[in-house]
Amino acid sequence: PSFSSASASFSSSSSISDFPSSGPSFSSASLSFSSSAPSLSFSSTFSSSFSSVPSSFSSSFPSVPSSYVSSSSFSSFSSFSNRVGKMRIFGHLSLFLPVVLLLLLCSFSAASTGENAAAAPRAMEGGGGLSSVLSMLSGARRAVLRMLGLVRTSNSLNGNSNGFNGFTLLRNPLHSKSSATPKAERVKKGLRGLLPAGVIPLSVQVDGAMRHLRGLQRDIDKYSFLQTLHDNCEDLYYACLMEHTEECMPLVYTPTVGQACIEWHTLYRHTPRGLYLSLEDAGQVAEALKNWPESDIKTIVVTDGERILGLGDLGVNGMGIPVGKLALYTACAGIDPRGCLPVQIDTGTNNVQLREDPNYMGLRTERDRTAKYDALVQEFVEAVQATYGPNTLIQFEDFGNQNAFRLLDRYRGNSCMFNDDIQGTAAVALGGLLSAHRMTGRKVEGERFLFYGAGEAGAGIADLIAAYLSKLQNISLQEARASIFMMDSKGLLVDSRKDKMAHHKLPYVKDASVTPPCTSLLECVTQIKPTALIGVAAVGGAFTQEVVEALVAAQTDGGKAVLFALSNPTSKAECTAKQAYEWSKGNVVYASGSPMEGSEVNGVVMQPGQGNNAYIFPGLGLAAVAAEASRIDDSSLLMAAEALAEQVTASQLAVGNVYPPLSSIRQVSLKIAVKVAQHMYDTGVAMRSKPKDLEAYIASLMYDPRKEPA
Numbered sequence: 001p002s003f004s005s006a007s008a009s010f011s012s013s014s015s016i017s018d019f020p021s022s023g024p025s026f027s028s029a030s031l032s033f034s035s036s037a038p039s040l041s042f043s044s045t046f047s048s049s050f051s052s053v054p055s056s057f058s059s060s061f062p063s064v065p066s067s068y069v070s071s072s073s074f075s076s077f078s079s080f081s082n083r084v085g086k087m088r089i090f091g092h093l094s095l096f097l098p099v100v101l102l103l104l105l106c107s108f109s110a111a112s113t114g115e116n117a118a119a120a121p122r123a124m125e126g127g128g129g130l131s132s133v134l135s136m137l138s139g140a141r142r143a144v145l146r147m148l149g150l151v152r153t154s155n156s157l158n159g160n161s162n163g164f165n166g167f168t169l170l171r172n173p174l175h176s177k178s179s180a181t182p183k184a185e186r187v188k189k190g191l192r193g194l195l196p197a198g199v200i201p202l203s204v205q206v207d208g209a210m211r212h213l214r215g216l217q218r219d220i221d222k223y224s225f226l227q228t229l230h231d232n233c234e235d236l237y238y239a240c241l242m243e244h245t246e247e248c249m250p251l252v253y254t255p256t257v258g259q260a261c262i263e264w265h266t267l268y269r270h271t272p273r274g275l276y277l278s279l280e281d282a283g284q285v286a287e288a289l290k291n292w293p294e295s296d297i298k299t300i301v302v303t304d305g306e307r308i309l310g311l312g313d314l315g316v317n318g319m320g321i322p323v324g325k326l327a328l329y330t331a332c333a334g335i336d337p338r339g340c341l342p343v344q345i346d347t348g349t350n351n352v353q354l355r356e357d358p359n360y361m362g363l364r365t366e367r368d369r370t371a372k373y374d375a376l377v378q379e380f381v382e383a384v385q386a387t388y389g390p391n392t393l394i395q396f397e398d399f400g401n402q403n404a405f406r407l408l409d410r411y412r413g414n415s416c417m418f419n420d421d422i423q424g425t426a427a428v429a430l431g432g433l434l435s436a437h438r439m440t441g442r443k444v445e446g447e448r449f450l451f452y453g454a455g456e457a458g459a460g461i462a463d464l465i466a467a468y469l470s471k472l473q474n475i476s477l478q479e480a481r482a483s484i485f486m487m488d489s490k491g492l493l494v495d496s497r498k499d500k501m502a503h504h505k506l507p508y509v510k511d512a513s514v515t516p517p518c519t520s521l522l523e524c525v526t527q528i529k530p531t532a533l534i535g536v537a538a539v540g541g542a543f544t545q546e547v548v549e550a551l552v553a554a555q556t557d558g559g560k561a562v563l564f565a566l567s568n569p570t571s572k573a574e575c576t577a578k579q580a581y582e583w584s585k586g587n588v589v590y591a592s593g594s595p596m597e598g599s600e601v602n603g604v605v606m607q608p609g610q611g612n613n614a615y616i617f618p619g620l621g622l623a624a625v626a627a628e629a630s631r632i633d634d635s636s637l638l639m640a641a642e643a644l645a646e647q648v649t650a651s652q653l654a655v656g657n658v659y660p661p662l663s664s665i666r667q668v669s670l671k672i673a674v675k676v677a678q679h680m681y682d683t684g685v686a687m688r689s690k691p692k693d694l695e696a697y698i699a700s701l702m703y704d705p706r707k708e709p710a
Contacts, residue, residue, distance in 0.1 A: 166190030174294070174338050178233040180205060202705060206239045210247075213240075219256045224267060226251060230327070231271045234337050235705035241331035242706065246662045249614065252331075253324040255569035255594045258309045260324075264317035265359045273323055274342030276316060278363055282376050286383040297388040298339035298625045299395070301325040302380070304347060306367065306400035307421075307456075310538030310572035313400075315349030316362030321398050325420070325617070333618030333669035334702025335625065345380065347373050373403075381411060391416050391628040391687055393621055395424075404456050405504045416624055418632045422460035424613040424620070427637040428659075429461045429534065429564065430468060431644035432611050435658035436589045438648075440559045442531060445469055447483065447562065450530035451508075452521055452574065453537030454488040457566065459504040461534065462486060464641070466507075467634050481507055485528050489537075491519035492528075522547050529554035532562035535574035539567070543575035548583040555587075566593040566611050577608045591658055598655070609652070609659035616640050618665075619672030626698045627677045627686035635683065636676050643675040644668065666702070673698050 166189055170176045179200040181191060209229060216222045226248065229237040241248045250256060260267060281288055305318025322342030329335040348365040349355055355364050384392050394417040396407060408419045418424070437443050449465065451458045462484050469480035486493045486508040493505055494512040501509070518524040525533065525547055533551050535543060543565060551561045565574035577596035580588050586601035591611045598607035620640050624632060647660045647668050660668050674695045680686040691697035
């Protein structure tokens with residue numbers, strides 16, 4: 001719209017929030033439209049009076065839907081005409097004309113009170129264009145509603161940049177500070193009477209929450225309590241996780257999250273925590289994304305629930321995994337929780353028992369294996385990029401083998417995405433192997449690897465080891481794979497049965513005439529004589545005493561063997577730390593996928609490390625977000641693994657730990673992010689201009705509720 005003239009005077013000189021309940025009175029006004037005006041919508045009613053409002057329209061006037069009229073206040077034309085005094089208005093003009101006049105006339109008042117101070121002058125001078133005019137109108141609308149008593153002012157929205165009233169703000173965990181809210185802020189944000197009078201510092205709240213947590217007996221109850229904090233005050237939740245990382249991480253993620261997913265349909269909290277997208281939403285995914293209240297999403301974790309940890313197909317119950325992973329993105333690397341979105345893609349479940357449970361919340365059908373599945377995933381990826389930007393990080397998590405590899409191959413070249421089960425697990429395992437050589441005396445290129453398990457994790461680790469060896473020794477990938485042997489449920493991968501193998505296993509098939517087939521783990525250990533045995537098959541107890549003793553006996557150089565039992569949760573671990581140390585008489589370098597208790601070996605208390613993906617994916621994600629990366633390739637994962645190994649101290653190695661302490665994980669994540677982001681700039685995948693001080697810039701992005709805002 002264009003404005004030829006506009007003027008207004010107020011009978012009261014009070015501020016907007018102090019207008020009398022009857023609303024302001026306008027003595028004169030004039031306005032003209034050259035063509036047409038924007039469409040405006042309201043949700044409240046008017047209660048002001050006007051002495052005279054002359055106006056003229058040369059063409060048309062704005063459309064104001066009838067939904068702005070409250071049925072309780074505007075039951076008839078006569079009640080409305082009584083409110084506007086002696087104005088004689090016919091037909092629909094009785095609704096439209098006063099609204100249009102008020103909105104535009106009061107834009108100046110809106111500007112003077114800070115509602116739209118910058119936009120109004122630019123619009124009226126013609127320098128701001130249509131967007132400035134519309135911005136001015138938006139500010140004018142808000143000002144008019146306040147002035148006319150249609151919304152509460154100083155005690156609700158005044159000073160609240162999030163647009164919530166006080167009660168709604170307290171119910172929003174991303175914005176509520178609960179009882180830690182300062183007195184002045186309570187008044188400003190309309191919280192008077194909604195909180196007890198005392199102001200409880202966040203640190204005191206953390207102490208209280210941890211006392212309550214420690215009083216609970218079952219880990220699943222502790223998980224539920226932490227999720228209660230998560231659903232009510234994220235500052236408190238994340239302060240607990242950051243302050244007590246080693247204690248809380250096993251409760252927020254593995255191993256407890258596995259049980260939480262099993263019970264998800266009974267533990268469901270009836271609070272919006274992520275998006276559920278099913279086949280029924282096909283064609284409407286973009287609309288679903290827009291229903292999420294936060295618009296500046298930077299990091300997404302998505303699962304289809306088919307392979308949850310080592311527990312199998314849990315359908316929509318798998319939502320616990322994206323929720324837990326994103327909690328670690330924030331706790332371990334400071335990714336702003338407002339920019340995080342958990343997503344569950346529901347295409348059915350083959351878990352019959354779960355599907356028939358009356359409380360199960362997903363589609364009650366078998367998993368869809370048709371083109372509909374691929375179409376929904378593609379629509380999701382494209383909708384994310386269109387809604388939040390092409391550099392939005394998407395982490396694929398716990399997809400079944402038949403989909404995980406092909407989806408990674410399909411989207412890794414044109415999206416900022418990675419699969420944590422394949423690539424994240426690989427990087428944390430490689431980081432542990434790079435540290436282990438300081439205890440074994442062997443370098444990684446001198447190891448002979450045997451993988452027990454040939455799924456996503458096994459193939460991912462093997463691929464990254466091969467890539468590392470290829471780069472280090474300047475050899476081909478095929479040559480690098482010569483020292484890597486792999487077993488699946490049928491035994492060693494050999495060419496005599498390759499016709500029936502999944503695609504991701506084929507690079508590790510051995511010539512049966514050179515390496516005779518073996519079917520049992522003990523047989524393979526005895527025959528191949530590995531220096532490193534890596535368990536990723538989710539077969540609990542697979543590393544028996546006989547297997548461990550055979551592994552130690554195979555070390556012809558007299559050094560320690562590497563024994564990584566990486567399967568999750570704890571019930572699926574191939575062996576415990578205590579078993580490994582006792583059976584080997586302390587002659588193994590051990591790491592596990594879930595936390596394990598230490599054990600005394602030769603008078604020294606060994607405290608092994610947990611090969612937790614949380615050492616990798618939070619820092620990797622922070623790098624991608626900071627650099628606005630267009631994609632994530634294997635070279636970035638290599639950088640992350642090297643950065644992880646560099647931060648393992650001699651004191652950690654002395655107690656058998658090949659990983660840094662979890663208490664320092666935020667600093668670890670920062671160092672990984674800096675190294676990976678630098679690599680992204682060097683390789684041209686960083687879309688954001690590089691800051692002068694990369695580390696300082698990345699550190700400035702890290703959310704920490706314990707710090708006072710600047």
